[in-house]
Structure formats: C-alpha cells, structure tokens
Amino acid sequence: MLGGGGITGIAWEIGILAGLAERGVNLTDADLVVGTSAGSVVGVDVRSGAGLVDLYRFQTRPPGSEEIYARMGLGVMAKYLRAMLFSRKPEAARARVGALALRARTETEAARRRVIESRLPVRQWPAGRLQITALDALTGDLAVFDAASGVRLLDAVGASCAVPGIWPPVTINGRRYIDGGIRSAANADLAAGCDRIVIIAPLASGFGPLASPANQARALSASGALVTVIKPDKAALRAIGRNVLDPARRPAAALAGYAQAESVAQQAKAVWSG
Numbered sequence: 637m638l639g640g641g642g643i644t645g646i647a648w649e650i651g652i653l654a655g656l657a658e659r660g661v662n663l664t665d666a667d668l669v670v671g672t673s674a675g676s677v678v679g680v681d682v683r684s685g686a687g688l689v690d691l692y693r694f695q696t697r698p699p700g701s702e703e704i705y706a707r708m709g710l711g712v713m714a715k716y717l718r719a720m721l722f723s724r725k726p727e728a729a730r731a732r733v734g735a736l737a738l739r740a741r742t743e744t745e746a747a748r749r750r751v752i753e754s755r756l757p758v759r760q761w762p763a764g765r766l767q768i769t770a771l772d773a774l775t776g777d778l779a780v781f782d783a784a785s786g787v788r789l790l791d792a793v794g795a796s797c798a799v800p801g802i803w804p805p806v807t808i809n810g811r812r813y814i815d816g817g818i819r820s821a822a823n824a825d826l827a828a829g830c831d832r833i834v835i836i837a838p839l840a841s842g843f844g845p846l847a848s849p850a851n852q853a854r855a856l857s858a859s860g861a862l863v864t865v866i867k868p869d870k871a872a873l874r875a876i877g878r879n880v881l882d883p884a885r886r887p888a889a890a891l892a893g894y895a896q897a898e899s900v901a902q903q904a905k906a907v908w909s910g
Contacts, residue, residue: 642673766783
C-alpha cells in the first residue's frame with residue numbers, strides 16, 4: 637500500500653523501497669499494489685519493471701523544469717478542515733472538498749498532464765495488479781482504476797494526484813476526479829483479504845472522516861492479516877520539510893527514505909516473510 641505525500645512522498649517511498657530491497661525485502665513483487673496520490677506514481681514505477689536502483693538514483697537528482705512549485709497554503713488547509721470537520725457523513729465531506737477543487741483557479745489540465753507524464757516510465761498499464769485511487773469530485777465517491785477499468789494510465793495517475801485547490805480535477809469519461817488521499821492517506825482498507833500487508837505512508841495521520849493508515853492497519857490486523865505501517869522518522873520529516881509539494885526537497889527526501897530503510901527492514905521482513 638503506497639500512500640500520498642506530494643513530490644517528496646514519491647521520493648521518500650522510492651528511497652524506502654530501494655533500501656529495503658538492498659536488505660533482502662523486495663516489496664515490488666507484491667500480489668497487489670494500491671497507489672494513492674504520490675503512491676500512484678510509485679505504484680506505476682515499481683510495476684513498470686524499472687529497477688529500484690535506477691528509480692532511486694533518479695529521485696536523488698535535482699528535479700527538472702517540468703516540475704511546478706506549489707504550496708499548500710493556510711487558506712486551502714482551512715477550507716479542508718471546514719469541509720471535513722463539519723460534515724457528519726464522509727461522502728458529504730469529500731464532496732465539499734470536491735466542490736472546492738472545482739471552483740479553484742489552477743493550472744490547466746493539459747499543463748498538469750505534462751507534469752504527470754514526465755514522472756511515469758510507461759504509458760500503458762503495466763503487468764501485475766495495480767489499483768489507483770481517486771474520488772468523484774461531485775459525489776465524493778471512491779473510484780478505483782486498474783488495467784480493466786478502460787481508463788488511461790496517465791489519466792488515472794493524474795486524477796489520484798489532483799490535490800484539491802492546488803491542481804485541477806481530471807476529466808475522465810465526462811466526470812471530474814480528485815486526489816484519492818482525500819478519502820484516506822493510503823486507502824489501506826482496499827487490501828482486505830490479503831494475508832501480508834505493508835503500508836508505506838508519507839502522511840500517516842488522519843482527521844475527521846479521513847481515515848488514518850494506522851486505524852486501517854488495526855482493522856486489517858483484526859481480520860487476521862499481518863500488517864505493518866512504515867512512516868517517516870524524525871530525520872525523514874526534517875528532510876521532507878513542511879511543504880511536500882516543493883520539488884527542491886525531492887533529493888533529500890529520497891536519501892532520507894533510503895537511510896531509514898535500515899531501521900525498518902526487520903519490521904517489514906517480519907510481515908513480508910511471515
């Protein structure tokens with residue numbers, strides 16, 4: 637399970653995965669990969685067949701001009717909080733955030749699509765089970781895209797990464813879709829039925845109706861699965877900084893994830909090897 641966390645989240649997750657693989661814990665051969673927001677990019681990366689060493693090296697390089705600096709301002713965060721905390725039903729809260737996204741002035745869909753395209757090593761759905769999460773901006777309903785959904789890979793990832801109020805909702809078959817992380821930072825409940833589950837969550841907290849990876853992990857454990865949650869340690873949080881949308885932070889986040897893998901390798905191995 638690969639969670640959301642902006643451009644620094646992509647880098648940190650790749651660092652974690654590369655560091656774990658070096659220590660004998662290769663999570664890329666999972667039966668199911670679920671990607672949310674930043675995790676959707678990482679999910680495509682690991683399913684594409686590109687080697688983790690090469691993926692990691694790419695993340696440690698300074699980002700190119702194709703990446704666009706953005707910042708999650710206090711005004712946007714305040715709107716999120718109002719939408720989430722004053723709606724009793726999760727779907728209603730998510731629809732309110734969707735309405736915010738539909739009203740916001742942002743880059744065009746075409747400009748944002750070029751950024752997403754620059755991040756992906758492939759254009760077609762890769763082999764292996766890969767699910768990418770997004771939300772219908774009007775209804776707040778969860779959408780899970782995969783190779784059988786008939787949705788282009790680029791559109792699915794773009795929708796999953798469409799941070800409300802920052803990036804434009806993505807149009808798919810006449811509907812508008814936003815970031816799957818508005819439902820949950822990792823949507824780990826989609827792994828129900830799996831025996832061994834590793835949740836890699838750059839953003840590990842939740843609030844209001846937004847379920848945290850930790851709470852979802854407890855529910856999965858209660859059903860009999862072996863589950864662990866890997867989240868940034870203090871050093872990684874310092875490297876990531878306060879703005880997860882800052883491309884300049886990408887190399888440091890990747891390095892921090894790679895370094896942190898040493899301390900979480902046994903934790904991951906205990907679950908992955910049973």
